[in-house]
Amino acid sequence: MPVFHAVPSVLARNRKGALAFERAWRRWVSLGSVVHTRSEEGRVLLAAHVGTSPLEVTTARRLTWE
Secondary structure: OOOOOOOOOOOOOOHHHHHHHHHHHHHHOOOOOOOOOOOHHHHHHHHHHOOOOHHHOOOOOOOOOO
């Protein structure tokens, strides 16, 4: 199940800031992409996840040997 995080408001003011956040997120956190809530895809995702809590997500820990 994907987890969605809001872009900080100072960066969400325009596309340039949102894409800078996306690049930093990919570098320091994990893969991901910005979804604009004013687009059709964004409206659908927002409607599907409104009222859900990211704290209800289950996690799994895995060990791998290299």
